Amino acid sequence: MTFTLATWNINSVRLRENLVAQLLTDEAPDVLCLQECKSPVEKIPVEQFQALGYRYMVARGQKGYNGVAILSKLPIVDAGDKDFAQLGQARHVAARLENGVTIHNCYVPAGGDIPDRTLNEKFGQKLDYLTEMRDWFRWEKPDNAILVGDLNIAPREDDVWSHKKLLKIVSHTPVEVEHFNQVMEAGDWADVTRADIPEGLLYSWWSYRAKDWDAADKGRRLDHIWATGDIAKSAHSSRILRPVRGWEKPSDHVPVFATFDL
Template sequence: MSFTLATWNINSVRLREGLVRRLMQEEAPDILCLQECKSPVDKIPLEGFRALGYGHMVARGQKGYNGVAILSKLPLEDVGDMDFASLGHARHVAARLENGVVIHNFYVPAGGDKPDRAVNEKFGQKLDYLTEMRDWFHGTRPEKAILVGDLNIAPREDDVWNHKQLLRIVSHTPIEVEHLAEMQDAGRFVDITRKDIPEGNLYSWWSYRSPEWDKADKGRRLDHIWATPDIAAAGHDSRILRDVRGWEQPSDHAPVFARFDL
């Protein structure tokens, strides 16, 4: 089985239904994982997606916040979700393909503005979420698994526009990077994007606060595609569709792609 997979924080699937459909028409990924759908599952606009061949969906949602969905041309089996840190949020869903590969779609908490759990509850929730992810993957030791999503952490120095300036900014602080690395190690996940593109600055998010986002290029790589070692070699052709960030009324994230030949 060969398939192209994409992950994209859409920042409201109903508001940006047209952008999702445009991506489906122009790029035609076999599987599209969305985060921050901001919609109950029954309100996700499936009719237009089905018309483009995406007849399968596994999703978790809630009104106005969070939400994750896996849209697919290929048959999917819903294999559940986890409520890490007991937040009661729709931040994870998993689906199994017919070849046995399990896709985990995550939307890790952003963590607020201050990287100090003593004064910022959201930052503590983010660290707790990652810790419980680590413990879960350590216990399950997944095989034939792909993990994707907005993990809200840019781990490498070249995953941000300025490493030194962002060391005290949420998404790139040492404690977040450490927590992410521990979780990645627990599941033995391989970063497919960086396996394919090992060198150079690489971003998937540019703030709405910068109207000159493309020129200023103050980006961060917050969106990831990982795979377990048994299938990591099958992942290739990674790319980030930077131009999508410039579409009309865009998400602040760009889609990340990879292809798997399994």
């Protein structure tokens, strides 16, 4: 079974319904995982997606914030969710394909602007969220699994436009990267994107604050596709759709793709 999977922080699925439909039409991934849907599940505009062949959806939502959804052409069943750090927020959902592969769709908290948990509660929540992810994967060792999403951390020096300038900026601080790596190690996760594209600057997010995001090119790779060690080598054809950042009224994130032969 070969299938293509994409992950995209859409920053409001209702506001950007037509952008989702355009991606589904142009690229036709078998599975699309969305984060920051900002919608209760019952108000996600599924009709247009279903008309394009995406008849299956597993989602968790809340009004105005967070929210994760998995749209699929392939049959999927709900595989649950976890409220890491007990934030009471819709940030994780899992679905299972008929071949037994479990897909985890995650939206890790951004963490605010100050990288100090004593001064910034949101940063502490982010670290606690990652710690509980780590502990869960240690005790519930995943296999035959894929994890995707906006993990809100750019771990490598070439995942940001300037390693030195961003060392004290939330998303690239050493303590966040350490927590990120611990989650990976706990679940025996492999970074599919970097396995395919091992060298060079690579971004999936460009700030809305930049007047000309493309020319400034001050990006970060915040969106990830991982696979457990038992299936990681089946992944290939990774790509990041940079042009999507230039679509009309875009999200500040762009889709990340990978294909799996399982």
